[in-house]
Amino acid sequence: MKRARKAKRSYGSWATGKDVAAAAxxxxxxxxxxxxxxxxxxxxxxxxVQKVAEDLGYIPNAVAGELSSRRSxxxxxxxxxxxxxxxxxxxxxxxxxxxxxGYELLLSSSAFSPDREAEIVATLLERRxxxxxxxxxxxxxxxxxxxxxxxxxxxxxxxxxxPILDMAVGFSDFDAMRSMxxxxxxxxxxxxxxxxxxxxxxxxxxxxxxxFIAAVQANGCPDQLIFSSPAQKDYESGRLGLAxxxxxxxxxxxxxxxxxxHAAGAIFECARRGIxxxxxxxxxxxxxxxxxxxxxxxxxxxxxxxxxxxxHAASMLMAKIHGEDVSAKPKDVGxxxxxxxSVAPHASAA
Amino acid sequence: MKRARKAKRSYGSWATGKDVAAAAxxxxxxxxxxxxxxxxxxxxxxxxVQKVAEDLGYIPNAVAGELSSRRSxxxxxxxxxxxxxxxxxxxxxxxxxxxxxGYELLLSSSAFSPDREAEIVATLLERRxxxxxxxxxxxxxxxxxxxxxxxxxxxxxxxxxxPILDMAVGFSDFDAMRSMxxxxxxxxxxxxxxxxxxxxxxxxxxxxxxxFIAAVQANGCPDQLIFSSPAQKDYESGRLGLAxxxxxxxxxxxxxxxxxxHAAGAIFECARRGIxxxxxxxxxxxxxxxxxxxxxxxxxxxxxxxxxxxxHAASMLMAKIHGEDVSAKPKDVGxxxxxxxSVAPHASAA
DNA sequence: TTGTACGCGTTATCAT
DNA sequence: ATGATAACGCGTACAA
Numbered sequence: 258m259k260r261a262r263k264a265k266r267s268y269g270s271w272a273t274g275k276d277v278a279a280a281a282x283x284x285x286x287x288x289x290x291x292x293x294x295x296x297x298x299x300x301x302x303x304x305x306v307q308k309v310a311e312d313l314g315y316i317p318n319a320v321a322g323e324l325s326s327r328r329s330x331x332x333x334x335x336x337x338x339x340x341x342x343x344x345x346x347x348x349x350x351x352x353x354x355x356x357x358x359g360y361e362l363l364l365s366s367s368a369f370s371p372d373r374e375a376e377i378v379a380t381l382l383e384r385r386x387x388x389x390x391x392x393x394x395x396x397x398x399x400x401x402x403x404x405x406x407x408x409x410x411x412x413x414x415x416x417x418x419x420p421i422l423d424m425a426v427g428f429s430d431f432d433a434m435r436s437m438x439x440x441x442x443x444x445x446x447x448x449x450x451x452x453x454x455x456x457x458x459x460x461x462x463x464x465x466x467x468x469f470i471a472a473v474q475a476n477g478c479p480d481q482l483i484f485s486s487p488a489q490k491d492y493e494s495g496r497l498g499l500a501x502x503x504x505x506x507x508x509x510x511x512x513x514x515x516x517x518x519h520a521a522g523a524i525f526e527c528a529r530r531g532i533x534x535x536x537x538x539x540x541x542x543x544x545x546x547x548x549x550x551x552x553x554x555x556x557x558x559x560x561x562x563x564x565x566x567x568x569h570a571a572s573m574l575m576a577k578i579h580g581e582d583v584s585a586k587p588k589d590v591g592x593x594x595x596x597x598x599s600v601a602p603h604a605s606a607a
Numbered sequence: 608m609k610r611a612r613k614a615k616r617s618y619g620s621w622a623t624g625k626d627v628a629a630a631a632x633x634x635x636x637x638x639x640x641x642x643x644x645x646x647x648x649x650x651x652x653x654x655x656v657q658k659v660a661e662d663l664g665y666i667p668n669a670v671a672g673e674l675s676s677r678r679s680x681x682x683x684x685x686x687x688x689x690x691x692x693x694x695x696x697x698x699x700x701x702x703x704x705x706x707x708x709g710y711e712l713l714l715s716s717s718a719f720s721p722d723r724e725a726e727i728v729a730t731l732l733e734r735r736x737x738x739x740x741x742x743x744x745x746x747x748x749x750x751x752x753x754x755x756x757x758x759x760x761x762x763x764x765x766x767x768x769x770p771i772l773d774m775a776v777g778f779s780d781f782d783a784m785r786s787m788x789x790x791x792x793x794x795x796x797x798x799x800x801x802x803x804x805x806x807x808x809x810x811x812x813x814x815x816x817x818x819f820i821a822a823v824q825a826n827g828c829p830d831q832l833i834f835s836s837p838a839q840k841d842y843e844s845g846r847l848g849l850a851x852x853x854x855x856x857x858x859x860x861x862x863x864x865x866x867x868x869h870a871a872g873a874i875f876e877c878a879r880r881g882i883x884x885x886x887x888x889x890x891x892x893x894x895x896x897x898x899x900x901x902x903x904x905x906x907x908x909x910x911x912x913x914x915x916x917x918x919h920a921a922s923m924l925m926a927k928i929h930g931e932d933v934s935a936k937p938k939d940v941g942x943x944x945x946x947x948x949s950v951a952p953h954a955s956a957a
Numbered sequence: 958t959t960g961t962a963c964g965c966g967t968t969a970t971c972a973t
Numbered sequence: 974a975t976g977a978t979a980a981c982g983c984g985t986a987c988a989a
Contacts, residue, residue, distance in 0.1 A: 270758055271735075273966060284976050289968065299974060314756045319733035320679065321966035323670045324981045339695045341897065348689075352715075361730065364714045365702075380711065383669035385621070406664045408620055492901035521898075528878065528903035547691065548871075548898075551842035553878035623982060634960050639984065649958060671982035674965045 272313040281309040292317055323385065330360045332574060333381040334390040337369040337459075341491050341518045343544050343563040344392060347414060350567020351390060358575055360387070369456045375400035382407070388574040394419045395460050410577040412570040417587050419460050424577070425587035426569045430461045433559045433592040434468030437541050438513060440557070440594055442476045444602045446511035446539055449473055450482040452498035452519040455489060465515050465543065482506055495522020496529075499538075510538060510603065517542035517549045517558055524552060524599065536604035545595055555597035562590050622663040631659040642667055673735065680710045682924060683736040685727050687719040687743070687809075691841050691868045693894050693913040694742060697764060700917020701740065708925055710737070719806045725750035732757070738924040744769045745810050760927040762920040767937050769810050774927070775937035776919045780811045783909045783942040784818030787891050788863060790907070790944060792826045794952045796861035796889055799823055800832040802848035802869040805839060815865050815893065832856055845872020846879075849888075860888060860953065867892035867899045867908055874902060874949065886954035895945055905947035912940050 274288040281288070283306060290298055291306040298306070309315075323329045332355060336344045352362055363381055367374035375397040378389065382403065389409055394416040401422060404411050410423060417427035441449055451469045454462040466483065473480045484501050486494035495514055499522075503509050514520030520542030527534050534540055534554055542549055545560035569588055577583045624638040631638070633656060640648055641656040648656070659665075673679045682705060686694045702712055713731055717724035725747040728739065732753065739759055744766040751772060754761050760773060767777035791799055801819045804812040816833065823830045834851050836844035845864055849872075853859050864870030870892030877884050884890055884904055892899055895910035919938055927933045 270756075271966095275966075285966090286968080286977085287975060289966095290975085293968080297974075302974080314753070316729065316732050316753075316757075318674075318735060318966050320670055320673045320735050321981090322968065324668075324674055324983085325966075325968040327968095327981070329670065339689055339698075345689045349716075361734075362714070364712070366699075379666065382666050384711075385668060385670050403664070403666075406620075407666075490897060490901075492897055496901060522901055525901050525903040547840060547842055551840075551846060551872055551875050553875040625982075635983080636961085636985095637959065639982095640959090643984080647958075652958080668982055671965090672984065674967085675982075675984040677965070677984095 271318070272310075272315040274315070274317070276313055277306065277310050277315050280313065281306045327385075329385050329387055330358075331363050331384060331386045332360055332388045332390060332571075333363045333378070333384070333386040334365070335374050335377050335381070336364070336366050336392050338366055341516070341546075343546065343561075346563035347392075347567040347570075350564040351571050352567070353564075354568045354571030354575075360571075360575075369459065371395055371397040371400070375403070379403065382409075387578050388412070390414060390570055390574070391422075392416075393459060393461055394421065394425070395458065396422070410574055412573055414566050414570055415461055417589055418464065421585075421587055424570075424573045424583055424585070426566050426573070426590060427461075427587060428561050428590050428592045430464035431468040431471070433561070434465040434513070434515075434543065435472045436468075436592075436594060437543065437557075437559055438469045438472035439476075440596075441511050441513060441539060441541055441600055442472065442478065444511075444539060444600055446603075447478055448482065448506050448508045449478060449511040449513060450484065450498065450502035450506070450509050452495055452502075452512060452514045452523060453483055453485040454515045454519075455486050455491075455494060457485070462515055469513060479506070482509065491516060491518035492522040492525065495519040495524075496526040497522075499523040499526040511540065511600070512538065513541045513543075515543055517544045517546040517556055520556055520558070520599070521548055521552055524554070524556070533604075535599050535601035539600040541600050549595070549597070552599075554599045557597045557600040558595050559592050560595045561592040566590055621668070622660075622665040624665070624667070626663055627656065627660050627665050630663065631656045677735075679735050679737055680708075681713050681734060681736045682710055682738045682740060682921075683713045683728070683731040683734070684715070684740040685724050685731070685742070686714070686716050688716055691866070691896075693896065693911075696913035697742075697917040697920075700914040701921050702917070703914075704918045704921030704925075710921075710925075719809065721745055721747040721750070725753070729753065732759075737928050738762070740764060740920055740924070741772075742766075743809060743811055744771065744775070745808065746772070760924055762923055764916050764920055765811055767939055768814065771935075771937055774920075774923045774933055774935070776916050776923070776940060777811075777937060778911050778940050778942045780814035781818040781821070783911070784815040784863075784865075784893065785822045786818075786942075786944060787893065787907075787909055788819045788822035789826075790946075791861050791863060791889060791891055791950055792822065792828065794861075794889060794950055796953075797828055798832065798856050798858045799828060799861040799863060800834065800848065800852035800856070800859050802845055802852075802862060802864045802873060803833055803835040804865045804869075805836050805841075805844060807835070812865055819863060829856070832859065841866060841868035842872040842875065845869040845874075846876040847872075849873040849876040861890065861950070862888065863891045863893075865893055867894045867896040867906055870906055870908070870949070871898055871902055874904070874906070883954070885949050885951035889950040891950050899945070899947070902949075904949045907947045907950040908945050909942050910945045911942040916940055 413425045484498035542558035549556040763775045834848035892908040899906040
């Protein structure tokens with residue numbers, strides 16, 4: 258006995274494939290094929306179905322399709338934050354590449370909390386994404402257990418060293434920051450300060466800091482000039498960092514920010530105090546954000562291919578999803594130092 | 608006759624509710640209830656089911672749930688961009704409020720193209736979201752036809768004037784920019800330039816510009832000092848804008864940016880040229896981005912409750928989705944002028 | 958408090 | 974080139 262449902266609930270008014278099939282006088286499966294493999298229909302039939310679908314405002318129900326096909330064509334992405342970062346660029350790269358294969362993005366941000374990240378992933382997994390993209394490799398054990406148990410493809414971005422869950426794309430934060438620090442030291446700077454990220458325990462920021470420390474130590478320079486702000490505000494951290502470091506070391510002659518935003522904050526504080534950049538105080542950043550090229554003086558910084566990282570991640574996911582063998586070795590996309598105007602020799606040495 | 612499927616396709620290895628039911632020796636529906644209405648199960652049963660689910664790594668399949676219940680608990684959001692904007696804050700507000708009701712976000716960006724926006728919405732609709740959030744009210748007819756035909760709840764943000772599809776939350780860009788311009792004029796500025804957005808035809812930027820024009824005209828000041836950059840780079844537009852406006856009007860004594868980023872670019876260019884801000888050149892922004900408080904000099908700007916707009920939007924959606932009557936009148940969240948250091952009287956008048 | 962039967966809208970499989 | 978039928982995994986309605 259068939260029991261009729263009371264009524265449709267708030268689901269808007271959607272035409273179904275069945276409606277289209279009836280109106281076009283074809284079977285349901287033909288409607289399905291008109292959208293998924295149009296080339297396999299007779300041109301006549303295809304045209305008729307398309308017209309009817311158009312007239313009825315038919316929009317295929319991907320939810321039903323997913324359930325049936327067990328492929329969601331969705332990739333879940335969790336980033337620490339979207340503001341003041343290059344993750345937005347990376348996501349654009351992901352989207353660009355993913356859209357080519359008809360995939361979409363389910364996006365969330367974790368506010369740098371591994372626990373929150375795990376929660377989010379758990380929730381996103383309910384939507385049965387075909388793959389997952391994470392930033393970095395600082396994850397909670399719960400998350401690692403989940404994704405490995407399920408065996409879903411995972412790409413970790415901005416992560417090269419440390420344990421990899423599945424696939425990874427990144428570059429060496431350590432090498433990059435060491436190179437930058439060496440460049441600053443090469444300009445004759447001796448008392449180099451470092452403005453660190455506000456959230457401890459994130460591997461890529463620790464690597465940057467260690468790269469800085471390695472470089473100053475190798476050059477016999479002080480390695481204690483590190484400022485770490487508790488604030489969430491990165492520009493403000495840069496300002497506070499300059500102030501604090503200058504107080505603890507009046508001979509301070511350079512500042513390196515763990516991001517361009519921190520460096521920009523330091524430049525602002527120098528402007529306020531009338532400290533000339535770069536001759537008196539040299540300042541370097543990390544990331545080559547848009548502000549780096551425009552700020553006065555233009556910021557010497559590290560550029561990494563953020564957009565390309567997203568593309569690579571997408572390609573690796575696509576490959577793995579389609580059953581290809583993907584190298585387990587993390588992909589190193591490298592970095593480059595962008596020389597601009599904020600780092601220079603001392604005025605007297607110029 | 609039952610035909611067995613060949614094998615499960617690439618879907619990872621997921622436990623189903625059936626698996627849990629069997630292992631816990633209850634019926635399938637009991638497993639379902641353990642997750643959706645745990646309070647209606649006997650504590651004993653609940654605990655047993657939960658333990659089994661945990662052991663099996665069971666993650667409910669929301670896709671199946673959506674299909675069955677016809678409620679996706681997903682809200683689709685399309686923004687013009689995520690970089691250099693306050694939309695990120697608005698989205699955080701949305702997420703915060705939405706998560707309270709167990710809703711999630713499906714996010715895409717349109718790069719300020721109404722056609723692209725319509726395409727994106729069409730694709731997102733395939734996932735049967737319960738509601739839609741859009742930025743502004745510059746939409747393609749195709750989009751408008753789609754959403755009204757379906758009758759899905761829609762909220763337009765950062766939009767108060769102009770035609771509303773369904774619901775709206777915003778403030779008056781015209782009033783805000785007129786107020787800001789008046790404030791600048793009140794400081795004795797006569798030759799006020801305006802750096803406009805690079806993408807024409809967006810109502811809220813047109814309103815801002817019109818607010819500027821209305822104010823300068825009412826004060827008998829020149830209304831032609833408007834620079835519009837073709838570039839996508841907002842900082843750079845600010846720099847170029849200052850240069851161009853200064854060339855066409857050497858007496859230029861103030862610049863207003865259509866966003867804080869444009870204003871910051873103008874400040875950078877002043878720094879490069881040795882033009883003092885604010886005494887020689889006063890500069891005002893719009894948006895109260897994080898940089899506004901940190902840049903030197905700190906930027907006088909317009910603050911609008913970006914985060915709260917997201918919350919409001921979410922609340923309105925929730926209400927409408929749950930069948931409540933929602934006022935058709937757009938919600939005005941207002942704005943305020945944030946007085947900082949980048950706008951001041953002329954040095955001689957000080 | 959728990960269970961049974963059915964259907965959500967689509968695609969996979971097999972058949973013509 | 975097109976069709977018939979059976980899943981996909983869950984929630985709803987109703988029953989016990």
